[in-house]
Amino acid sequence: xxxxxxxxxxxxxxxxxxxxxxxxxxxxxxxxxxxxxxxxxxxxxxxxxxxxxxxxxxxxxxxxxxxxxxxxxxxxxxxxxxxxxxxxxxxxxxxxxxxxxxxxxxxxxxxxxxxxxxxxxxxxxxxxxxxxxxxxxxxxxxxxxxxxxxxxxxxxxxxxxxxxxxxxxxxxxxxxxxxxxxxxxxxxxxxxxxxxxxxxxxxxxxxxxxxxxx
Amino acid sequence: xxxxxxxxxxxxxxxxxxxxxxxxxxxxxxxxxxxxxxxxxxxxxxxxxxxxxxxxxxxxxxxxxxxxxxxxxxxxxxxxxxxxxxxxxxxxxxxxxxxxxxxxxxxxxxxxxxxxxxxxxxxxxxxxxxxxxxxxxxxxxxxxxxxxxxxxxxxxxxxxxxxxxxxxxxxxxxxxxxxxxxxxxxxxxxxxxxxxxxxxxxxxxxxxxxxxxxxxxxxxxxxxxxxxxxxxxxxxxxxxxxxxxxxxxxxxxxxxxxxxxxxxxxxxxxxxxxxxxxxxxxxxxxxxxxxxxxxxxxxxxxxxxxxxxxxxxxxxxxxxxxxxxxxxxxxxxxxxxxxxxxxxxxxxxxxxxxxxxxxxxxxxxxxxxxxxxxxxxxxxxxxxxxxxxxxxxxxxxxxxxxxxxxxxxxxxxxxxxxxxxxxxxxxxxxxxxxxxxxxxxxxxxxxxxxxxxxxxxxxxxxxxxxxxxxxxxxxxxxxxxxxxxxxxxxxxxxxxxxxxxxxxxxxxxxxxxxxxxxxxxxxxxxxxxxxxxxxxxxxxxxxxxxxxxx
Numbered sequence: 027x028x029x030x031x032x033x034x035x036x037x038x039x040x041x042x043x044x045x046x047x048x049x050x051x052x053x054x055x056x057x058x059x060x061x062x063x064x065x066x067x068x069x070x071x072x073x074x075x076x077x078x079x080x081x082x083x084x085x086x087x088x089x090x091x092x093x094x095x096x097x098x099x100x101x102x103x104x105x106x107x108x109x110x111x112x113x114x115x116x117x118x119x120x121x122x123x124x125x126x127x128x129x130x131x132x133x134x135x136x137x138x139x140x141x142x143x144x145x146x147x148x149x150x151x152x153x154x155x156x157x158x159x160x161x162x163x164x165x166x167x168x169x170x171x172x173x174x175x176x177x178x179x180x181x182x183x184x185x186x187x188x189x190x191x192x193x194x195x196x197x198x199x200x201x202x203x204x205x206x207x208x209x210x211x212x213x214x215x216x217x218x219x220x221x222x223x224x225x226x227x228x229x230x231x232x233x234x235x236x237x238x239x240x
Numbered sequence: 241x242x243x244x245x246x247x248x249x250x251x252x253x254x255x256x257x258x259x260x261x262x263x264x265x266x267x268x269x270x271x272x273x274x275x276x277x278x279x280x281x282x283x284x285x286x287x288x289x290x291x292x293x294x295x296x297x298x299x300x301x302x303x304x305x306x307x308x309x310x311x312x313x314x315x316x317x318x319x320x321x322x323x324x325x326x327x328x329x330x331x332x333x334x335x336x337x338x339x340x341x342x343x344x345x346x347x348x349x350x351x352x353x354x355x356x357x358x359x360x361x362x363x364x365x366x367x368x369x370x371x372x373x374x375x376x377x378x379x380x381x382x383x384x385x386x387x388x389x390x391x392x393x394x395x396x397x398x399x400x401x402x403x404x405x406x407x408x409x410x411x412x413x414x415x416x417x418x419x420x421x422x423x424x425x426x427x428x429x430x431x432x433x434x435x436x437x438x439x440x441x442x443x444x445x446x447x448x449x450x451x452x453x454x455x456x457x458x459x460x461x462x463x464x465x466x467x468x469x470x471x472x473x474x475x476x477x478x479x480x481x482x483x484x485x486x487x488x489x490x491x492x493x494x495x496x497x498x499x500x501x502x503x504x505x506x507x508x509x510x511x512x513x514x515x516x517x518x519x520x521x522x523x524x525x526x527x528x529x530x531x532x533x534x535x536x537x538x539x540x541x542x543x544x545x546x547x548x549x550x551x552x553x554x555x556x557x558x559x560x561x562x563x564x565x566x567x568x569x570x571x572x573x574x575x576x577x578x579x580x581x582x583x584x585x586x587x588x589x590x591x592x593x594x595x596x597x598x599x600x601x602x603x604x605x606x607x608x609x610x611x612x613x614x615x616x617x618x619x620x621x622x623x624x625x626x627x628x629x630x631x632x633x634x635x636x637x638x639x640x641x642x643x644x645x646x647x648x649x650x651x652x653x654x655x656x657x658x659x660x661x662x663x664x665x666x667x668x669x670x671x672x673x674x675x676x677x678x679x680x681x682x683x684x685x686x687x688x689x690x691x692x693x694x695x696x697x698x699x700x701x702x703x704x705x706x707x708x709x710x711x712x713x714x715x716x717x718x719x720x721x722x723x724x725x726x727x728x729x730x731x732x733x734x735x736x737x738x739x740x741x742x743x744x745x746x747x748x749x750x751x752x753x754x755x756x757x758x759x760x761x762x763x764x765x766x767x768x769x770x771x772x773x774x775x776x777x778x779x780x781x782x783x784x785x786x787x788x789x790x
Binding site for chain 1: 482505507511513516
């Protein structure tokens with residue numbers, strides 16, 4: 027009975043890491059597409075988003091099965107409930123990567139100086155997601171805590187991009203739509219950072235029993 | 241074992257005790273019975289004698305508490321009884337002892353009382369007058385005897401049991417303690433029961449066998465580790481669940497893991513979707529491979545399934561650094577594409593001009609110009625092909641092996657300067673040669689190519705009114721050639737690539753400046769042939785200096 031439980035928990039762990047890796051891939055692709063003005067990226071990111079959705083369902087069902095059939099306690103219970111929460115954030119990250127790729131198709135391949143402002147933001151967001159997944163993989167609460175701190179970098183980046191875009195609209199009102207699309211993309215990256223923080227906090231909870239947000 | 245011995249001793253003790261008891265009781269009981277019967281007979285004989293002599297009166301005042309006498313007439317009627325009145329008693333003729341006595345003169349029998357707790361012995365004898373005299377006595381039966389003795393028996397059994405308990409406990413301990421004290425590390429040094437000797441010998445033999453096998457295994461593992469650890473290729477072995485069995489140093493560096501991940505899921509080492517897919521594919525289809533980038537280098541990952549006895553045991557991941565190979569492949573691909581393109585361009589131009597001439601569409605005064613065009617393009621084609629031939633010779637080290645001779649770089653520089661003087665003048669560039677004689681051993685043709693191509697480039701990518709300086713000399717005992725110009729320079733991002741074949745900084749203006757795009761590539765190969773190094777210093781719009789140290 028116990029070994030079956032451990033096996034299931036191992037499977038859950040695998041699926042979580044795989045989903046995390048897919049999230050990393052999806053945002054990395056979205057960020058590259060933005061810099062290269064690659065309008066075809068949406069078609070490549072969307073399947074990954076769908077895979078993440080599929081993984082979310084699988085992970086949820088594994089979690090519920092474990093909770094109902096094995097009635098875990100203590101650390102195991104934390105691990106499973108944290109996985110249930112984390113997968114929601116991962117799924118959102120996947121969705122947002124898809125959204126970014128979709129907006130890029132509207133930009134018609136246009137890229138410029140403004141995109142580079144977003145690039146540093148995107149890099150920070152990707153680092154946060156990678157670190158939060160790494161924290162999960164290594165069960166490292168310290169790394170998880172560092173993710174929360176890094177969120178300020180992304181927030182600052184967003185403010186900077188916002189100011190640049192305001193200036194851009196003021197100087198050249200014809201670029202309004204372009205600027206707003208970029209703002210949306212920046213906002214999505216900022217949201218991805220927030221989701222990474224959520225994941226990191228749940229990692230902290232799973233390991234230490236204390237939720238990082240408290 | 242101790243328990244077992246203890247239990248056996250107790251069981252034996254109890255059995256002996258009870259058996260002794262039963263034997264004693266039954267023996268004693270038989271003995272008492274026999275003596276009682278004898279006593280009865282004796283009493284009866286005396287009584288019969290007296291009754292014969294004195295008649296019934298003999299019994300008067302007889303104490304009947306021990307024996308009971310009954311006088312029965314020959315027809316069975318009771319005449320007298322010492323304990324009961326004769327009138328109330330029934331006819332006794334059917335009693336066994338009476339019947340026997342009536343027939344044979346003597347009879348005996350024994351009967352149990354209704355409660356079975358008493359047994360009565362009867363002895364009868366026929367008197368002279370035909371009457372029968374009977375004597376009887378009662379005795380407790382065995383059952384009654386035992387019941388009566390029960391408290392005593394119980395006490396004895398308890399006492400004996402207690403003693404047996406203590407003794408057997410001690411004995412069991414004593415028997416077992418040497419076995420418990422066996423030194424199993426050195427089985428043959430024990431001196432206990434000889435019954436254990438074969439077992440100990442066997443243990444000792446297996447001991448030796450196991451340690452030998454362990455040593456063998458350890459040696460093999462060490463050997464394996466040593467080989468894999470010193471491999472430059474990364475190698476990871478996974479079991480069939482995808483857990484890391486072993487990982488070598490190169491792979492740990494490649495995947496950037498700090499602690500040993502052995503015993504953990506490989507996903508915690510590398511979680512890229514390509515790797516997961518490839519591992520899964522290898523598990524299913526025996527083999528898979530893919531190329532991927534890790535730490536800025538390109539790796540070929542080869543994953544093979546390991547089967548033992550027809551069952552999947554795991555997979556081995558081999559990581560081979562193919563950065564150079566991939567680069568070489570790419571340049572070869574580009575080279576082929578470039579060569580065809582470069583060869584085609586002048587040919588197209590030749591064909592175009594020729595067609596126009598053939599169709600008579602060229603005015604007579606232009607004919608000369610068109611033919612000149614064809615000649616120029618053909619010459620360009622020849623020089624391109626010459627370059628390619630030279631390059632491939634350098635590449636393959638084929639063709640006639642050039643013999644090294646002593647060459648003066650300074651003289652060579654002057655020769656080149658003279659050769660290129662016309663072209664330099666055309667572009668308004670001044671060429672100067674400085675330094676002193678610089679004798680070195682090398683292949684004259686190749687060295688000439690080096691100086692010529694560097695100088696040619698310095699003139700070609702120069703500005704009007706610019707200058708080119710060729711300097712030769714020794715530095716730290718090695719011959720050094722420096723060609724510096726005041727030209728357009730090379731942007732930093734292109735500097736590492738200008739030595740590639742057909743690589744051009746400004747792709748759109750290659751026609752204008754001429755050149756085949758192979759010059760620097762030839763220089764690179766020729767310098768490499770002489771075991772030298774090239775250093776490139778360049779700043780955009782300031783100029784370029786190429787230093788070759790042999």
